Amino acid sequence: MGSLEDRWRRELDELRAAGRYRELRSPRGHDFTSNDYLGYAELASPSEPTLSTSGAASRLLRGHHVIWPVVENRLAGWHQAPAALIFTSGYVANEGLLGTIIGPEDYVLSDACNHASIIDGLRLSKAKQRVFAHNDLHDLRNGLRVAGDRQKFIVTESLFSMEGDTAPLREIAALAESYDANLIVDEAHATGCFGSNGSGLVDALRLRSQVLATVHTGGKALGVPGAYIVGSMLLREILVNRCRHLLFTTALPPVVAAWWLMAIDRAQNDDAGRSRLHSNTATFRKAFARHGIAAGGADYIVPIVLGDDARAVAAAERLQAAGFDVRAIRPPTVPVGTARLRISIHADHDPALLDTLAEQVAAAVRATA
């Protein structure tokens, strides 16, 4: 048996050889990579002299500051749903939700492009799983047909984080209803950005009554730390009693709750930001289309699949050298052979810069072919 350090060095060497070595790098250049879709991330933090910076304990103990129910009621109201429950992150919320309410005797249909936190939550659940082809209603229906007499769950993202496309939620909700399946939708990338009050795609499509739960993150468009789950009072009650990801971790600090109240107000009232986001998306996609290179999806996440890892890294490096912070997305974040550039359009991007970016991306794609 070699040493543990030798094992780590070998692993890192293998990653380097495969072109999948990662480093933490500080942001540089125009931000076309973060999930700050509405441009809130650069806003200065308000001072809250009366609110503590310590969560102090689990929510179940002294971590349940009086401000948290205020935030959760505001969130429930935003979604016109019975209840909401805050978590420390979207990763934790997905893992906690799926690992708590789904059990080994259940049957789950999960989209092939679902996020790692969904995959890990489903592993925790130990349920029988069938992964259906991405956004493929036919494959989903086939899975539902063979599920038998078990409690069934369908889990999907609404706007997919790496594909930039949206799930056919109306059709999925209809299938869920006809096969008596419970629908869970991860709205991480849609929260703040869709619907007349920004509460996401499920609400914009008026599907709230057809979903068991939605999962929302604060760290993307809303610009605050944490995440939340929306659903029934009973769902909230079972999570408060059973969810290890809520019970056995320190609550977010009360000062963060004040930021949530501001973030909800800001997002709810930011129709102008949403329309800038969607018009910037149209501007970039139109400019890029002129170069005759395919881009995936139709929204503000724009993936350009290059296939080879090294090619994606080289294209991203060219863009970074030109002052654009665009990163290469490689396996295991995306399937092998689908390494890509992922361009994230924001409400506060200057439209003139989007034309230049389109040109530079096309040049980088061609130069690395």
Ligand SMILES: Cc1ncc(COP(=O)(O)O)c(C=O)c1O
């Ligand atoms: C679809 C999806 N769900 C959940 C998460 C996790 O959210 P958070 O960053 O708040 O942990 C992410 C973040 O990458 C995501 O893309």
